[in-house]
Amino acid sequence: MTVKDLLEKIKSQLKAQKATIANDMIDGRMSDHESYCKNVGIAEGLTQATEIIDETLTKLDKEDE
Secondary structure: OOHHHHHHHHHHHHHHHHHHHHHHHHOOOOOOHHHHHHHHHHHHHHHHHHHHHHHHHHHHHHHHO
């Protein structure tokens, strides 16, 4: 497994976790406003992590050229 493959797997897992949080919100599984705020923050962190992985993959692609 290459570094790129590993990063793609991590990215996929991050997106799956974010989708789970979104579905929980849609289904009304947030018990209170504090839980909602916490999950919004987690989802934002997952988005930022995905963006960092995308930037890293872009840099790796440029290095391979």
